[in-house]
Amino acid sequence: MNLIIDGSVLVADHFxxxxxxxxxxxxxxxxxxxxxxxxxxxxxxxVPYKRADRLxxxxxxxxxxxxxxxxxxxxxxLVVKDSLPKMDTFFGKGVYFFPDYNTWPLSEGSRAIxxxxxxxxxxxxxxxxxxxxxxxxxxxxxTIKRTAKIATVTHTMKQQLMSQFxxxxxRVIVTENAADTAHFYKRSETEIKEVKKRHKIYxxxxxxxxxxxxxxxxxxxxxxxxDLPDELKEKYTLLFVxxxxxxxxxxxxxxxxxxxxxxxxxILQGRVSDEDLPAIYSGASxxxxxxxxxxxxxxxxxAMACGVPVITxxxxxxxxxxxxxxxxxxxxxxxxxxxxIKTIDGWSDSERQENITRGxxxxxxxxxxxxxxxxxxxxxEVK
Numbered sequence: 012m013n014l015i016i017d018g019s020v021l022v023a024d025h026f027x028x029x030x031x032x033x034x035x036x037x038x039x040x041x042x043x044x045x046x047x048x049x050x051x052x053x054x055x056x057x058v059p060y061k062r063a064d065r066l067x068x069x070x071x072x073x074x075x076x077x078x079x080x081x082x083x084x085x086x087x088x089l090v091v092k093d094s095l096p097k098m099d100t101f102f103g104k105g106v107y108f109f110p111d112y113n114t115w116p117l118s119e120g121s122r123a124i125x126x127x128x129x130x131x132x133x134x135x136x137x138x139x140x141x142x143x144x145x146x147x148x149x150x151x152x153x154t155i156k157r158t159a160k161i162a163t164v165t166h167t168m169k170q171q172l173m174s175q176f177x178x179x180x181x182r183v184i185v186t187e188n189a190a191d192t193a194h195f196y197k198r199s200e201t202e203i204k205e206v207k208k209r210h211k212i213y214x215x216x217x218x219x220x221x222x223x224x225x226x227x228x229x230x231x232x233x234x235x236x237x238d239l240p241d242e243l244k245e246k247y248t249l250l251f252v253x254x255x256x257x258x259x260x261x262x263x264x265x266x267x268x269x270x271x272x273x274x275x276x277x278i279l280q281g282r283v284s285d286e287d288l289p290a291i292y293s294g295a296s297x298x299x300x301x302x303x304x305x306x307x308x309x310x311x312x313x314a315m316a317c318g319v320p321v322i323t324x325x326x327x328x329x330x331x332x333x334x335x336x337x338x339x340x341x342x343x344x345x346x347x348x349x350x351x352i353k354t355i356d357g358w359s360d361s362e363r364q365e366n367i368t369r370g371x372x373x374x375x376x377x378x379x380x381x382x383x384x385x386x387x388x389x390x391x392e393v394k
Contacts, residue, residue, distance in 0.1 A: 028307075112128070219232055225262075237274065
């Protein structure tokens with residue numbers, strides 16, 4: 012069986028959460044292709060030809076790299092215009108896996124599996140750029156017609172997709188995200204101190220990880236800090252780690268006002284490497300991930316893997332992802348966020364350790380082996 016993977020998110024200039032999702036799957040696939048039960052598989056990753064060298068860092072042993080004979084800019088324009096030719100004309104018939112909503116045109120002899128990570132552009136359009144929302148809606152309509160199976164990253168999202176598009180249970184599979192526990196684990200105090208010093212992080216802090224944009228609800232985190240008792244305002248810095256996103260100007264203005272008023276708020280926009288992130292998680296007293304809507308919410312799992320208590324929303328997929336290890340809040344209620352911070356701060360040592368243990372166990376529930384098994388089972392079914 013030929014499994015051909017659209018690898019363009021792995022070589023994009025901005026390495027997104029979808030990039031991490033595909034990286035986890037293909038690295039697991041590469042490990043498993045050497046096993047006897049997978050000897051019948053030929054797996055290749057396809058990327059624009061000038062970007063193929065960006066895949067060298069993965070050191071694939073069993074996956075072949077193939078090149079699209081187009082520059083990335085031209086390839087993306089053809090994707091947006093839905094003007095790609097039937098791509099199996101170039102790369103052969105087989106099962107094609109598309110990790111980023113869009114399904115390429117294919118001949119009748121080929122089948123597709125396409126991942127839809129969330130429906131934010133339908134469920135919460137006020138948090139999505141209008142042009143991007145229109146493109147995603149159009150793309151998704153075409154994807155559902157072209158693809159044999161839809162993959163998604165939570166069971167909650169599977170139910171939303173089935174309901175929204177009247178899809179059967181068999182048509183939608185779950186390929187969950189996971190935190191690489193060889194990378195995300197509780198780091199030593201020495202490493203934490205070194206990383207904090209490098210980024211000029213001082214004292215205790217409440218961490219927020221994610222693109223800075225309205226959907227992530229960082230505004231409510233800032234507002235919650237105002238309502239903390241004076242001793243907690245003095246104790247904690249609110250630390251934001253993430254790239255700039257859509258409509259972040261209001262959030263930046265709120266952060267500036269908070270700092271002027273005396274609150275301790277720090278933003279490390281685009282300055283934290285993947286190598287430093289686990290230590291920054293590990294050094295946090297707690298993490299606030301209070302989004303209005305998510306398809307998964309990787310920082311929840313990453314923080315738990317690093318032994319950090321997590322405050323997260325009681326909406327969309329976040330209760331599923333956090334399980335019994337998160338402190339759930341109403342993202343529309345600043346008071347509930349403030350109370351959650353006070354609750355975690357007030358835990359005894361044993362209560363804190365009990366929550367951390369549950370979090371580590373919850374993070375271990377998610378692994379790329381399960382997701383890869385789900386993908387391969389679907390590929391063998393539709394081939």
